[in-house]
Amino acid sequence: MSSENGNCQNELAPLCHIITPVGMLGYGFLEEHVTPALEKLVGTNVPTALILDSGSTDSGPSKLALGESLLPRPSYVRDLTKLLKLVDKFHVPLIFSSAGGDGSDDHVRDMLGVIEEIAGKKGNEHYQLKTIGIFSEVKKSLILDRLRTGSITGCGSAVPALTEEDIESSPRVASQMGPEPFVDAMKANPDFNVIVGGRAYDPAPYVAYAAYIAEAQPKDAASLEGQKLWGGFTHMGKIMECGASCATPKSWSAQATIYQDGTFDVTPLAPESRCTPVSVAAHTLYEKSRPDLLYGPGGYLDLTTAKYEQLKDGRTVRVRGGTFKFSRDVGIPYQVKLEAACVVGHRTMYMGSIRDPILIGQIDAFLEHVKWYAREQHEEAEGTWELDFHLYGKDQVSALPASAGQPSEIFIIGEALASTQALATSVISAARVATIHASYPNQKAGAGNFAYGIGGKMQVEMGPCSRFSIYHLMALNEGEEKLRIQPDDEGPLFYQTVITFGKGQQVPSTNGFSSADSPLPSKRKTREEHVYPENGKPTNQTNMPMTLGDLARIIRSKNAGPFELTFDVIFDAEDVYRMVKESDILNKGAVARLLNVQEKDIIWIGFFDQAMGFKATIPRMRNGRTEPNGGFMENDVHGSQNYIELMNMKLPESFLQRWIQVRG
Incomplete structure (x- = not known):
């Protein structure tokens, strides 16, 4: 290197x-x-x-x-x-x-x-x-003309085709x-x-x-x-x-x-x-x-x-x-990239937690019942809406002695998107009532299912909800x-x-030309000297690694534009990097399973020797369809917390045997 x-x-x-x-x-x-x-x-x-x-x-x-x-x-x-x-x-x-x-x-x-x-x-x-x-x-009239002549394409395979409605709805x-x-x-x-x-x-x-x-x-x-x-x-x-x-x-x-x-x-x-x-x-x-x-x-x-x-x-x-x-x-x-966004509705949310292990064990069915109740209460409502839930801690168990090994607590955020703010708030109010008071099989606690009222709020109106409407290339x-x-x-x-x-006399910047009056370095207190080791020495890693995270110096996820998530795995020892690359443990099938996508959905996958790194890029998905970041039901707008499955990937026995042979 x-x-x-x-x-x-x-x-x-x-x-x-x-x-x-x-x-x-x-x-x-x-x-x-x-x-x-x-x-x-x-x-x-x-x-x-x-x-x-x-x-x-x-x-x-x-x-x-x-x-x-x-x-x-x-x-x-x-x-x-x-x-x-x-x-x-x-x-x-x-x-x-x-x-x-x-x-x-x-x-x-x-x-x-x-x-x-x-x-x-x-x-x-x-x-x-x-x-x-x-x-x-860029004027929308020009973009419409270029769209009609076939001069506009999506910026990446995950971006849907542009429509005239997308252009007109973008401010x-x-x-x-x-x-x-x-x-x-x-x-x-x-x-x-x-x-x-x-x-x-x-x-x-x-x-x-x-x-x-x-x-x-x-x-x-x-x-x-x-x-x-x-x-x-x-x-x-x-x-x-x-x-x-x-x-x-x-x-x-x-x-x-x-x-x-x-x-x-x-x-x-x-x-x-x-x-x-x-x-x-x-x-x-x-x-x-x-x-x-x-x-x-x-x-x-x-x-x-x-x-x-x-x-x-x-x-x-x-x-x-x-x-x-x-x-x-x-x-x-x-080609230049065009970017635009438009308002698609209004959002309201509620939040709180559930600790009852009986309810936590059937939470998915319970929340489907909450959605049903909200639909029943809004059958005659004018406008469009949808309701969904963020669940945090669903698979965590308690370490407290009295309840060790039992489901601990789930934090729930219910989110509604509707054509008006009033309708979104009404939908969330109904969902919150059902979350508190709906019954469920084997229920013991009849006084209320849900701890809510964070900050003194029953629900929080979030205002307009937007989505990326244009992320396309124009010739x-x-x-x-x-x-x-x-x-x-x-x-x-x-x-x-x-x-x-300003009202002073302009002093030309150097802007590419030598200046006789450029200030010379002043006498400053010398900063502490730092000594840095030579680069490129393999890490002295002697413990037996069990996960990919044990091997890598960096494992991260990040947006690659609004429509894609990209994952990087970077090593600091060349022998470890070569071992991972040659072992084929990060093949397309394994990565697809870890990231919960189909192999055909992977946009790019491969190794990059100059950085001793591996990369995979996938579409941003919700409910089986591509969705750009920052819209309805977003929970990681930056995309920076999606790498955990890669970090926790178990190393197969064949790799561990090879590790013993190489590293001893």
């Missing part, structure tokens, strides 16, 4: 530096990590930028459907106040995308308003920030811009200080800044050298947009140095963290359907030949070998992926606004 430490370090010419303070704007970051890094990097007179992401579909569809930001406004004010102070002090640009979480046009305007507010605060009178807003929403449609609009904005405004981007492919602003500094054009990628250059930029952006999640332990902030051939180094800024070849390669698996080919606007990143090298400091990893293939080079139209005509510089420009889908905030 690693080669000689830094043996080619002097052969590379730096192109630019990028610092990502945190993987999501609004999550907060530590200035004491970012400031020393900026002091060091700007002193090199190599172009340096602050770049970060601000968007995700992980929180579900409601924000996009309702026009609400992912985080409260004070969170953005806090982070942007810190970031703009760094922009002012170090004369570096700030670029972020997917403003407000969904990247809608309104949220780009909201973030421009936050910047204006900060620039007008007392103490910031000297600010003058040339700020570009890039807007990414707004954002598109994941590629790097082109960002590059165009930088070229048109080379003295910019801040770029606020609408919804974009997460690596897009990273790719754009590196491409802008390199003066690289997409047409250059027809050659192998061009593919490696754009591959390096894209791979770097894919890693950096999550901050230092690629480090161990993972942390907030990271920096990258990009070289003129597309090679790049990545380093975490938290002194207790380090990057290793395995930790960086493993990040490629994170929240993606597959680890080797990563599709984005206009093409795909091919990582089958990527290489990861530990450098001498023990904290930095050098990456090279990825290539980017532009779809138009092989006669395929440029673009030549030039539509670019930025409309002037309002009357024809062709490009995306447009900009340029505003200068």
Whole structure:
């Protein structure tokens, strides 16, 4: 996984530096990590930028459907106040995308308003920030036209075909811009200080800044050298947009140095963290359907030949070998992803617990009776509704001496979705009454079956319920992926606004040019030195493993977009990884049984040698049909708690015998 430490370090010419303070704007970051890094990097007179992401579909569809930001406004004010102070002090640009979480046009305007507010605060009178807003929403009339000409397909096999009703019911449609609009904005405004981007492919602003500094054009990628250059930029952006999640332990902030051939180094800024070849390669698996080919606007990143090298400091990893293939080079139209959500009804819920072991033993039949009672009470009701239940602790037993081995307690959340809030509340009220008072065979406790009233509430009205209505790819005509510089420009889908905030005298950011007045590193108290072991040594695991979790360093699950769940198993010892791979214990049939899907439903399954990892991706399912995250009956909107069956997978006897032979 690693080669000689830094043996080619002097052969590379730096192109630019990028610092990502945190993987999501609004999550907060530590200035004491970012400031020393900026002091060091700007002193090199190599172009340096602050770049970060601000968007995700992980929180579900409601924000996009309702026009609400992912985080409260004070969170953005806090982070942007810190970031703009760094922009002012170090004369570096700030670029972020997917403003407000969904990247809608309104949220780009909201973030421009936050910047204006900060620039007008007392103490910031000297600010003058040339700020570009890039807007990414697409008109529904255009999407309807493209649908009718067959130019729209689902983003993945789990995504249902798009309908005209889906388009019409969506209040707004954002598109994941590629790097082109960002590059165009930088070229048109080379003295910019801040770029606020609408919804974009997460690596897009990273790719754009590196491409802008390199003066690289997409047409250059027809050659192998061009593919490696754009591959390096894209791979770097894919890693950096999550901050230092690629480090161990993972942390907030990271920096990258990009070289003129597309090679790049990545380093975490938290002194207790380090990057290793395995930790960086493993990040490629994170929240993606597959680890080797990563599709984005206009093409795909091919990582089958990527290489990861530990450098001498023990904290930095050098990456090279990825290539980017532009779809138009092989006669395929440029595609962008469209995202939209709509309101499908209103929700009300009730919650509480049951401890009676007699009732717990027949809970499924009892809750079917509760559903029947709710239907009986609403036979004449106008509107549509459905009712279902979340059960927690169903298979747990008590450890208390008096009831050891008996069913302990079930926590129930009843959830109703209806065409109106009043109907949802009425359905839940009936269900709650039945849960409390309905009889059941062999009942002994006649005073009530259900402990409820958490927070003093009998039921809780949850408001509108949303679902993802559009998660599709739209083919673009030549030039539509670019930025409309002037309002009357024809062709490009995306447009900009340029505003200068503040009353001070503008100090140009370096934005790719050496600056004689770049601040030199200041004398700071030296941070504690950390010594890191060499990477790649097999774990000294001597105990007999019994489960897959005993073998793996990481086992995780995560959304891969709204319609898919992906599972990663990553090892830190190569002999263990090879043993698992060669044993075929993670075959398609075994994984399908563990994840409770049919083999035909598995979207991707396989091993990825660079990360010593295994990945499987499946559709998100409810009641036998595909359902995107965040809708009715969601209980893990992030998808992060679905890995337990894999972790607890029992190792077969044949594997244990092989383990004894190899490990002794």
